Amino acid sequence: MELFNTLTRRKEKFIPGEPGRVKMYSCGPTTYNFIHLGNARALVVFDTIRRYLIYxxxxxxxxxxxxxxxxxxxxxxxxENMDTIALAAKYVNEYFTDADALNVMRADVHPKVSEHLPEIVEMIGRLIERGIAYTIPEGDVYFSVRDFPGYGKLSGRSLDDMLAGARVEVDPRKRDAMDFALWKSAKPDEPAWDSPWGPGRPGWHIECSAMSLKYLGESFDIHGGGADLIFPHHENEIAQSEGATGKPFARYWVHNGFITIREEKMSKSIGNISLVRDLVKVFEPAALRSFLLSTHYRSQLDFDPGKMDAAVKGVNRLKTCLNLLEEGLTRADDSVGTNVDLEKRLEELRERFESAMDDDFNSALAQAVLFDLASEINSYLHQTAQPEQGILLKARTLFTAFNGVLGVFREENGRIVLKEEAGSDDLVAQLLDLIIGVREESRKKKDFATSDRIRDELKAIGIVLEDTPQGVRWKRN
RNA sequence: GGCGGCGUAGCCAAGUGGCUAAGGCGACGGUCUGCAAAACCGUUAUUCGGCGGUUCAAUUCCGCCCGCCGCCUCCA
Known part of the structure; x- marks a missing residue:
């Protein structure tokens, strides 16, 4: 398995620090709002990487x-006239609503800064002791970039380059313009925590260093986040962590590319931020997830409602396949001979899927293999009146395995579930059985005017009827 | 100014120094159907932004040019 390491700027063979075990850390959201599509991409990308490693x-x-x-x-x-902790807690909950909708697995631990002040303070103290951080009279603590030799190694720039291009006004209290805050002293009405340097709060970067150290140790395998975090956030994390421990921090740095909306950068000033909360009202999560994985994770991805059509249709194709597969199983037989050919092709699909994911998590290619699997299944079912049970079960297992990595469809107890919502289903199903029964009678009497009218009007309210040799099928559109 | 990426069929998007350039959507023809839908079968890039170079061979490597985009500031 190979993955692209931002640190070395090339694909590298993946070798975890401890055989059979992977420790990974991904930067989560700042909880002051609902998450947007860009957050969603990072979530889905790292969730998929995690799922593949588990696979x-x-x-x-x-x-x-x-x-x-x-x-x-x-x-x-x-x-909003709210307490900061309460506001943050609210958006943590909202985060889970959206992440769950996107079928993103929960992390093993979701640490919060507010619950790790002692660890953070401890780490800052260590940096001061080691002489690579300093305090100023106001109570702020800064990291001294000149005292950390490797500063700039992740983003590939030297301190002098950075200074030349700096656009911010330099705080005269800093020793170097690039020094960054580890601890910010509190202004009168700001929330504050105690520290040896007076009341204040942690700087943005130190939390990830302190929390990854606590949960994963001094060195771990994969650290991920959006490409925008490379500098300064991740660069600073490396400086803090390696500065404090003297050990190499994360071995592999993985960064996902940005999302644009209709070819434009997603930003507040343009007013084109797409919230996951709003998107899932329009598009089913499976299609969103499929869309997010349709491009390699490091590439820029353009979101356009029009471009979602292809993803929606593609996901429908997969769903149809799953339904046909289940239907095929009901008429399958276990006494028919094995289909050696198909069995071999299924094995090839598994190999292709794995080599796609092994190559820097090429989810676009992996999805193509899933579509090929659907074609194989449909084609087999189409040409076989009496399908063989064993091969269908194998195909279903394979489909589920691929889906388990890509996470397009929700699974329960190891089985894919397609029903998006329950609720009134029973009543709807009963009414439809009734309507379909009436329509079948018209069709038998060749009263196609009536039967077509029923079909057309159902379609208008979002119910699609399909007449098949196995009977009438209906589905919500 | 510094760093990086991209340009493959109507759209989205993989990919490779030489073997039929994946897959999805769309379009077209056929099978099935009362008609549809779905599914299946087939067609849809002699060609990978342009110009040169390296090579027996380049879409794939190198150079230049054109066009597009991102980061360098809070940001996934």
Whole structure:
């Protein structure tokens, strides 16, 4: 298995620090709002990577933090006249609603900054002791980039380059313009925590260093996040962690590309931020997830409602296949001879899927294999009146295995579930049975005017009827 | 200014120094159907932005040019 490592800027063979075990950390959201499509991409990308590692048999420990202490939260809380912790807690809950909708697995631990102040303070103290952080009279603590030799190694730039291109006004209290805050002293009405340097709050970057250290140790395998985090966030994390422990931090750095909306950068000023909350009202999560995985994770991905059509249709094709497969199983026979040819092709599909994912998690190619599997299944079912049970079960197992990695469809007890919502289903089903029965009578009498009218009008309210040799099928559109 | 990416069929999107350039959507023809739908079968890039170079051979490597985009500031 190979993955692209931002640190070395090339694909590398993946060798975990401990055989059979993978420790990974991904930067989670700052909880001051609902998550948007860009957050969703990062979530889905790292969830898929994690799922594939599990598929490969690794024991994976996955940590994703919540930044629940932050300037943006303070600002938002003021606007809403809320307590910062309460506001952050609210959006942590909202986060789970959206992440669950996207079929993103929960992390093993979702640590919050607010619950790790002692660890953070401890780490800052260590950096001061080691002489790579310093305090100023106001109570702020800064990291001294000149005292950490490797600064810039992740983003591939030198301190001098950065200074030349710096656009921010330099705080004269810093020793170097690139020094960044580890601890910010509190202004009068800001939330504050005690520390040896006075009341204040942690800087943005130190939390990930402190929490990854606590849950994964000094060195771990994969650290991920959006490409925008490479600098300064991840660069600073490396400086803090390696500065404090003297050990190499994460071995592999994985970054996902950005999402644009209709070819435009997603930003507040353009006003084109797409919230997951709104998107799932329009598109089913399976289609969103399929869309997010239809491009390689490092590439930029353009979201356009029009482009979602292909994803929606594609997912429908997969769903139809799953339904045909289940139907095929009801008329399958276990006494028919084995289909050696198909069995061989299924095995080839598994190999193709794995080599796609082994190659820097090429989910676009992996999805193509899933579509090929659907074609194989449909084709077999089409040409076989009496399908063989064993091969169908194998095909279903394979489909489920692929889906288990891509996470397109929800699964319960190892089986894919397609029903999006329950509820009134029983009544709807009964009414439809009734209507379909009446329509069948018209069809028998060749009263096609009536039968077509029923079909057309059902279609208008979102119910599609399909007449098949196995009877009438209906589905919601 | 510094760093990086991209340009493959109508759209989205993989990919490879030489073997039929994946897959999805769309379109077209056929099978099935009372008609549809779904599914199946087939067609849809002699060609991979342009120009040069390396090579027996380049879409794939190198150079230049054109076009597009991202990061360098809070941001997934």
């Amino acid at each position: 490969k048999g690794y024991r994976v420990t996955f940590i994703q933090n919540f930044t629940d202490i932050d300037d943006k939260i303070i600002k938002r809380a003021r606007e």
